Amino acid sequence: xxxxxxxxxxxxxxxxxxxxxxxxxxxxxxxxxxxxxxxxxxxxxxxxxxxxxxxxxxxxxxxxxxxxxxxxxxxxxxxxxxxxxxxxxxxxx
Amino acid sequence: xxxxxxxxxxxxxxxxxxxxxxxxxxxxxxxxxxxxxxxxxxxxxxxxxxxxxxxxxxxxxxxxxxxxxxxxxxxxxxxxxxxxxxxxxxxxxxxxxxxxxxxxxxxxxxxxxxxxxxxxxxxxxxxxxxxxxxxxxxxxxxxxxxxxxxxxxxxxxxxxxxxxxxxxxxxxxxxxxxxxxxxxxxxxxxxxxxxxxxxxxxxxxxxxxx
Numbered sequence: 163x164x165x166x167x168x169x170x171x172x173x174x175x176x177x178x179x180x181x182x183x184x185x186x187x188x189x190x191x192x193x194x195x196x197x198x199x200x201x202x203x204x205x206x207x208x209x210x211x212x213x214x215x216x217x218x219x220x221x222x223x224x225x226x227x228x229x230x231x232x233x234x235x236x237x238x239x240x241x242x243x244x245x246x247x248x249x250x251x252x253x254x255x
Numbered sequence: 256x257x258x259x260x261x262x263x264x265x266x267x268x269x270x271x272x273x274x275x276x277x278x279x280x281x282x283x284x285x286x287x288x289x290x291x292x293x294x295x296x297x298x299x300x301x302x303x304x305x306x307x308x309x310x311x312x313x314x315x316x317x318x319x320x321x322x323x324x325x326x327x328x329x330x331x332x333x334x335x336x337x338x339x340x341x342x343x344x345x346x347x348x349x350x351x352x353x354x355x356x357x358x359x360x361x362x363x364x365x366x367x368x369x370x371x372x373x374x375x376x377x378x379x380x381x382x383x384x385x386x387x388x389x390x391x392x393x394x395x396x397x398x399x400x401x402x403x404x405x406x407x408x409x410x411x412x413x414x415x416x417x418x419x420x421x422x423x424x425x426x427x428x429x430x431x432x433x434x435x436x437x438x439x440x441x442x443x444x445x446x447x448x449x450x451x452x453x454x455x456x457x458x459x460x461x462x463x464x465x
Contacts, residue, residue: 172368172454178436181441184420185415205375212380213450219384220416223293223394237285242302250276250308253313 176206294413300377308333340427341410379456400450412443
């Protein structure tokens, strides 16, 4: 029984392994088990796709890199700018 | 020696002619603020981080010339300030109503390890990310979902997915174990996926409450 459970992980275990696989390379035998499971399981295949999509969205998030001017987030308020300017000037004197 | 002397006097001259705080704020303020805001998700904290960054830059031994180099230099400073901010937050006691970072049970699954029906067949996600990138409503929803994550979980997820730090680095910076980090990242991904499915991709009943 235990070797069977080992060979056929549950969706719960697979969901954790799919996350782990995004952070480091899994051992080959674990990868194989994940792959076999995905072949058979639509719910986990969808989940895998959604995690991958989420990652590529976050990595291409327009607001992530400051170099890209973003319309998605506002900038500093005038009040904050004034406060920061005063703090900078007083630290100089 | 002579070069040092020259550099010092040149630096001093710069000081005498007046360091222009307004220029820094105009050129880099908004960009630094957005950089911090998308990571710390708190406007006040982000403003403070910009100020701390400028103050640290003032102390900086070397001032690079050119707007791009200057910006890169300041982004480097604010990254460290953000991690300091995360560390400070970790020392604060949990506010009431916050979830603990390490879940006791995984509530998406049945006892036999299968997905609960409501989490099993989630459709409506697109095949490709492109169409979502410029959609403000999507990012707003993501922000709402993000704010529901436990604080430390949100921090490690930010460092992993936005700054693309590897797990060893995150463990070192925030003093968490690899095991706990794995649990938190797994949970962040799952919760964000569930929340986006419910609130943006038009699944579940949660939609009605919006």
